[in-house]
Amino acid sequence: MIGSDTMARLSDIIEEFIKTLLRESEGQLELQRNEMADYFECAPSQINYVLSTRFSPNQGYYIESRRGGGGYIRIIRLDVEKNDYLHYLLSEGIGIRITEKNALQIIKRLFEQGDILEKSAYLMKSAITDKAIMIPTNLKDNIRAGILKSMITAIITWNSKKV
Template sequence: MQNQNISDIIERYLKSILADSRQVEIRRSEIAQLFNCVPSQINYVINTRFTIQNGYIVRSKRGGGGYIRIAKVNLTEDSTILDDLINLIGDEIDLNKAFQIIQSLFQDGFLSRREANIILASLDKKTLAFKSSKLENALRARILVNVLNRLRYDD
C-alpha cells in the first residue's frame, strides 16, 4: 500500500461499496474525514475516476442536506446512456478517453477481450498516425461513434 496515493485508496473504497450495490450516496465531508484529506480530494477522485466513459453517472445536491450519488450503469442497457456517451465524444476524442469507454464496455461484458482489442487497435495512435492530433482525434471520434451505434443496433 506504500505506492498507492490517496486518490487510488478512495477510488478503491468507493468501488468496493459499488460492488455490493449499483449505487452509493455519500457526503463529501464524511468521506474526506474518513480518509483524513480535504474535501476537494474527494471531488478530484469523483470527477476523474467516476465518469460516464468509465460507466458511472454522478449526481449531486449541494447544501446542508447535500449528497453525491454515484451509480454504476451498464452502458448498453440504457439507450440514453449511449446517447450521452456519443454526445460526450462529440467531434473529437483522445486515446485515453476512448480507451476508458472500450474498457467499460469490456468490463460490462458487452465486448469480448478480442473485440475490445480489435477496436482499440483501430483507435490507436499508431493506426491514426497523422501529423495533426486534431485530425487524429476527429477520426477516432468518428470511428468510436460508429462502433457504438453499431453495437446498439446489432443483435
C-alpha cells in the same frame, strides 16, 4: 524492489473504496463529501477530483449531488453491458459536435432498437433541432452534442437506477 515500497496513491484507494461500496449496494450509493474527506484525511476537494477523473459517464458512472443542509453526493454505476450502444455513443460515437442530420439518425436508431419509446424519440428530436438551438450556426453542432450526450446519459442512468 528495495526501497520502492510504492505507496498506493490515495486517489486510487478512494476509487477502490467507492467501487467496493458500490458492489455492496447494487450499484448505487450516497455519501457525504466531508465524511469521506475526514475518513481518508484528505481535502474535501480530493473527493471531487477522484469522482471527476474516475467516475465519469464515459467510465460508466453518473454523479448527482445536492448542496446545503442534508446535502449528498450520489454515485450510480451505469449498466454499460445492457446499454451497449448508448454507452458507445457517449464514449466515441458522438464527440464534441454533431450535425442535426446525424443526431436525428441516432435518435431514430435508438427508437428502432427499442432503447426508447416513440414518444421519447419525438421529445429528444425536438430538443436537438436547429430550430430549438437558438444560437449562431457555427456553434449549434457543439451545443447539440452536449445536449444529446446529456440525454443519452440520462437514459442509461434511468435504465441503471435502483427501484
